[in-house]
Amino acid sequence: xxxxxxxxxxxxxxxxxxxxxxxxxxxxxxxxxxxxxxxxxxxxxxxxxxxxxxxxxxxxxxxxxxxxxxxxxxxxxxxxxxxxxxxxxxxxxxxxxxxxxxxxxxxxxxxxxxxxxxxxxxxxxxxxxxxxxxxxxxxxxxxxxxxxxxxxxxx
Amino acid sequence: xxxxxxxxxxxxxxxxxxxxxxxxxxxxxxxxxxxxxxxxxxxxxxxxxxxxxxxxxxxxxxxxxxxxxxxxxxxxxxxxxxxxxxxxxxxxxxxxxxxxxxxxxxxxxxxxxxxxxxxxxxxxxxxxxxxxxxxxxxxxxxxxxxxxxxxxxxxxxxxxxxxxxxxxxxxxxxxxxxxxxxxx
Numbered sequence: 001x002x003x004x005x006x007x008x009x010x011x012x013x014x015x016x017x018x019x020x021x022x023x024x025x026x027x028x029x030x031x032x033x034x035x036x037x038x039x040x041x042x043x044x045x046x047x048x049x050x051x052x053x054x055x056x057x058x059x060x061x062x063x064x065x066x067x068x069x070x071x072x073x074x075x076x077x078x079x080x081x082x083x084x085x086x087x088x089x090x091x092x093x094x095x096x097x098x099x100x101x102x103x104x105x106x107x108x109x110x111x112x113x114x115x116x117x118x119x120x121x122x123x124x125x126x127x128x129x130x131x132x133x134x135x136x137x138x139x140x141x142x143x144x145x146x147x148x149x150x151x152x153x154x155x
Numbered sequence: 156x157x158x159x160x161x162x163x164x165x166x167x168x169x170x171x172x173x174x175x176x177x178x179x180x181x182x183x184x185x186x187x188x189x190x191x192x193x194x195x196x197x198x199x200x201x202x203x204x205x206x207x208x209x210x211x212x213x214x215x216x217x218x219x220x221x222x223x224x225x226x227x228x229x230x231x232x233x234x235x236x237x238x239x240x241x242x243x244x245x246x247x248x249x250x251x252x253x254x255x256x257x258x259x260x261x262x263x264x265x266x267x268x269x270x271x272x273x274x275x276x277x278x279x280x281x282x283x284x285x286x287x288x289x290x291x292x293x294x295x296x297x298x299x300x301x302x303x304x305x306x307x308x309x310x311x312x313x314x315x316x317x318x319x320x321x322x323x324x325x326x327x328x329x330x331x332x333x334x335x336x337x338x339x
Binding site for chain 1 (some may be wrong): 156159160162163166167170172175177210211213214218219220221222223270
């Protein structure tokens with residue numbers, strides 16, 4: 001087994017993506033807290049991780065758990081993410097179409113999570129399932145339902 | 156994003172999740188990579204070495220929780236700066252010896268006791284480390300010194316006065332000896 005890379009490499013490569021996904025999932029103002037929680041949890045678990053994992057997928061999975069925890073703690077749906085495109089970092093390219101993100105933000109939590117994980121984070125169904133704590137079929141279903149609803153909203 | 160990362164590094168340090176903190180600093184010879192554990196300075200990598208390789212080695216040998224955290228290395232950078240200006244003769248820094256074992260560690264500890272401006276021979280170092288015949292091994296210990304400059308392996312010369320070797324190249328060894336006023 002090759003040894004794990006220095007954690008700084010994960011930050012350099014994926015911090016911007018994690019932040020972008022969290023802004024999409026919980027809104028800009030709460031993303032910072034979730035970002036900190038995500039990376040502290042990742043640091044805690046990191047030495048025991050096996051390196052055959054997709055490290056980006058692993059980080060985004062933790063991010064989504066933190067976003068779900070956040071929604072549970074708040075006991076409400078996320079504020080729609082109308083301005084998710086206004087990121088100051090020029091490293092991230094997010095869709096600038098506010099309409100889409102507002103519609104995504106208005107989806108029920110599981111569908112929203114599945115859609116963001118698939119299209120903002122480019123995760124496969126298996127990883128989405130792991131992030132949401134459900135079966136790959138259920139993840140596929142949430143994604144399908146979410147997309148169906150989005151198409152209807154935006155048609 | 157920069158503020159978020161800064162905040163994260165601070166929190167990681169406060170929660171004991173920062174096993175290896177690193178930073179780079181300028182020197183008259185080029186950039187140096189510095190790494191510290193909570194115990195002390197563990198690695199100083201000279202110009203000409205690949206910093207990525209050094210960081211990978213630290214991740215494999217100490218802990219993969221390796222983060223860039225210059226704040227943790229402020230005192231090291233300050234003392235090195237003064238040393239290069241000729242204004243500091245003795246580093247007062249906690250060191251982490253965990254990258255060296257056995258005879259090598261004993262040899263490096265003997266090197267660490269060579270005063271500023273003085274030199275020793277590889278034979279003297281072998282003797283201080285407990286085996287006067289292990290001269291080659293003393294040379295290897297110098298060559299594998301994880302904390303050069305601070306642990307002054309540049310002060311170890313051949314018995315006849317020849318320069319011997321140096322990881323940063325012989326011109327750097329000469330320049331350090333000159334800085335310390337011990338180069339004839």
